[in-house]
Amino acid sequence: MSATFLTLQPRPGDEIDPSVDHGIQAIVSGASTAETCNTDLAAGPWDFDARPGYGPGSSMGDVIPTGAPRQGELPAEYRAASEDELHARIRAAKAALGERVVVLGHFYQREEVVTHADYVGDSFQLANAALEHPDAEAIVFCGVHFMAETADLLSRPEQAVILPNLAAGCSMADMASIDDVEECWEQLEDIYGDLTAPDADGLVPVVPVTYMNSSAAIKGFVGRHGGIVCTSSNARTVLEWAFARGRRVLFFPDQHLGRNTAKAMGVPLAQMPMWNPRKPLGGSSADELDGARVILWHGFCSVHRRFTVDQIDKARAEHPDVRVIVHPECPMAVVDAADEAGSTDYIRKAIAAASEPTTFAIGTEINLVQRLAAQFPQHKIFCLDPVVCPCSTMYRIHPGYLAWVLERLVAGEVVNRITVPADVADPARVALERMLAAKP
Numbered sequence: 001m002s003a004t005f006l007t008l009q010p011r012p013g014d015e016i017d018p019s020v021d022h023g024i025q026a027i028v029s030g031a032s033t034a035e036t037c038n039t040d041l042a043a044g045p046w047d048f049d050a051r052p053g054y055g056p057g058s059s060m061g062d063v064i065p066t067g068a069p070r071q072g073e074l075p076a077e078y079r080a081a082s083e084d085e086l087h088a089r090i091r092a093a094k095a096a097l098g099e100r101v102v103v104l105g106h107f108y109q110r111e112e113v114v115t116h117a118d119y120v121g122d123s124f125q126l127a128n129a130a131l132e133h134p135d136a137e138a139i140v141f142c143g144v145h146f147m148a149e150t151a152d153l154l155s156r157p158e159q160a161v162i163l164p165n166l167a168a169g170c171s172m173a174d175m176a177s178i179d180d181v182e183e184c185w186e187q188l189e190d191i192y193g194d195l196t197a198p199d200a201d202g203l204v205p206v207v208p209v210t211y212m213n214s215s216a217a218i219k220g221f222v223g224r225h226g227g228i229v230c231t232s233s234n235a236r237t238v239l240e241w242a243f244a245r246g247r248r249v250l251f252f253p254d255q256h257l258g259r260n261t262a263k264a265m266g267v268p269l270a271q272m273p274m275w276n277p278r279k280p281l282g283g284s285s286a287d288e289l290d291g292a293r294v295i296l297w298h299g300f301c302s303v304h305r306r307f308t309v310d311q312i313d314k315a316r317a318e319h320p321d322v323r324v325i326v327h328p329e330c331p332m333a334v335v336d337a338a339d340e341a342g343s344t345d346y347i348r349k350a351i352a353a354a355s356e357p358t359t360f361a362i363g364t365e366i367n368l369v370q371r372l373a374a375q376f377p378q379h380k381i382f383c384l385d386p387v388v389c390p391c392s393t394m395y396r397i398h399p400g401y402l403a404w405v406l407e408r409l410v411a412g413e414v415v416n417r418i419t420v421p422a423d424v425a426d427p428a429r430v431a432l433e434r435m436l437a438a439k440p
Contacts (some may be wrong), residue, residue: 014336018374019111020367020390027388037389045165047072047397054171057392058302062171069145071167071396071416078400083112086399090116093406101409102133103135103402104151106346108303108365108394113142114401122344123147123212124231127154130161138162138409141418142397144170148418149216153428159311160414163308164401168393170213175299176253178217180277181208185225188250190297191286195225199247206295207246209238211254213301216420218252218373228434232328232343239294241438250275252297256304260328260335262294274298303391304329307363311384312337315361319380326363326384334363344368350377366390 010182017023026032027220028042038056040047049071053064064143078086092270094101094116104126105117109319114120115251123143130139140146148163155161185208189195192205199205208227210218219229226245235257238365241248251258252275271293275282281289282298307330315322325347326338335341340350344364351360351372359380362369366383367390373381408415420428 016370016374016377018371019113020370020388021110023370029392032114036389037387041388044079044400045167045398046071046400047080048242048396049073049165049167049182053167053186055167055396057395058389059171059392062174062302064169064171065174065177066322067330068169068174069166071165074400080403083399083401086403087112087115088401089403090406092260093403093410096410097138097406098366099133099135100137102136102138103140103406104129104132104142106147106394107348107368107371108391109142109397110367110395110399111371112399113397114367114371114421116399117142118404122231123150126347127151130155130159134159137400138414140164140402140405142402143339144168144173144213144393145418146170146213148171149420150212150219150432152418152420153216153219153425153432161411161413161418162405162416163418164405164416165396165398166416167398171392172253172299172301173214175217176210176214176216176218176297177277178221181218181252183220183276184250184277185221187281188289191281191289204246206248206250207242208250208252209242209258210252210431216424219428219431220424221427223429223431223434224355227431228438229431230435232257233345234435234438235328236265237438238435241434243293248295250295250297253299254301254329255296255299256301256331257328258294258296259332260330260341263332267293272296273363281295301329301344301366303389304363305331306387306389307331307334307383308384309333309337309352310364311386312361315382315384319359319361322359322361323354324361324363324384330363340361348372351379351381353377360434365394367394 024036024041027034027036028039031414040056103117105114105120130151131186140162141151148161152161165217195205208222208225210222213229224348244278271283272408273292274296304327325340361384369383
């Protein structure tokens with residue numbers, strides 16, 4: 001399939017619908033011949049709130065941890081409301097609240113949610129955007145759980161950070177639990193000795209580095225153990241910071257970002273063993289770990305794991321002049337086959353900077369790709385994966401939940417507040433501050 005409902009370029013005078021949900025509804029109704037990974041995506045996410053799991057979409061096959069947050073039942077009036085009614089209620093609630101609330105929307109959110117956001121960006125951009133509103137009583141974060149936690153870490157104590165749907169977690173973040181990471185650290189101590197003791201060159205045996213896409217507990221662990229947080233846009237700078245302080249880096253939870261970044265810095269693949277928390281010594285030998293430069297956690301993003309070299313080859317065959325840009329969370333072979341790799345913000349800026357009409361094949365979440373296609377109609381922009389399969393957990397945020405939390409605020413009630421305990425928050429902030437200080 002070379003073109004789908006969601007990637008087909010418009011005829012002159014037509015516009016691209018930026019809504020992935022509209023495209024999925026058309027697929028399920030038979031109005032589109034495109035393909036989706038799960039027809040349940042056409043249902044309201046409240047149909048899945050009471051069930052364990054990440055819901056339909058890219059992460060539906062991932063195993064959710066026991067005790068993961070679940071969302072209580074959304075009142076029937078929001079489940080039954082039409083799209084137009086929900087939009088009207090959200091606008092009315094925001095108008096009533098004024099500057100008392102700021103709504104943040106991640107790049108991967110549904111168009112029906114992003115349209116109401118005061119700021120749109122990646123997780124760290126949005127956390128910083130919250131800082132620009134110190135007088136707001138509430139920050140409504142339309143994203144996933146770890147993002148709301150980061151906003152809580154960086155906001156003032158009296159500000160309430162709200163996640164519209166508590167079931168909006170992140171399967172990749174869940175792949176590095178605090179218990180597994182602490183067990184890994186203990187096993188590394190058995191191999192390397194005192195992990196706080198520098199050698200003759202002043203380097204400690206291991207420096208932990210966590211991707212922003214991790215829980216507050218993991219960020220706190222990193223802060224307590226001399227480590228640092230990174231984003232997809234500054235991972236190289238952060239690894240340079242870590243190598244200046246340690247012989248090795250323990251990088252989690254995303255193996256692909258760690259591998260792609262370290263490989264670009266000249267670290268041989270043989271010096272990047274994988275740590276699988278389900279295996280003794282992570283599945284490596286003591287000798288392999290002794291010779292390691294980067295120990296990669298066995299984690300991944302199910303959205304970006306869907307992209308393949310075959311998809312790139314097909315895009316090039318059908319569009320010889322195509323410019324392929326993928327996210328560094330994609331597997332190494334995909335990054336190597338692409339023309340460029342970069343963060344969501346990098347992808348957005350690269351398209352915006354193209355002065356001549358260009359064909360772009362993009363390897364990242366479909367909501368962003370479709371929005372970019374609508375925003376820049378002078379270009380032909382399509383997702384490498386022809387199957388419409390949004391991020392399962394981002395898709396759990398629906399206008400019905402946004403209307404609910406905003407109207408509860410109008411009524412004087414805070415629901416779905418995300419709070420990070422002080423014993424976790426303090427060291428987590430240290431790790432974030434180190435990241436902010438590590439400038440390219």
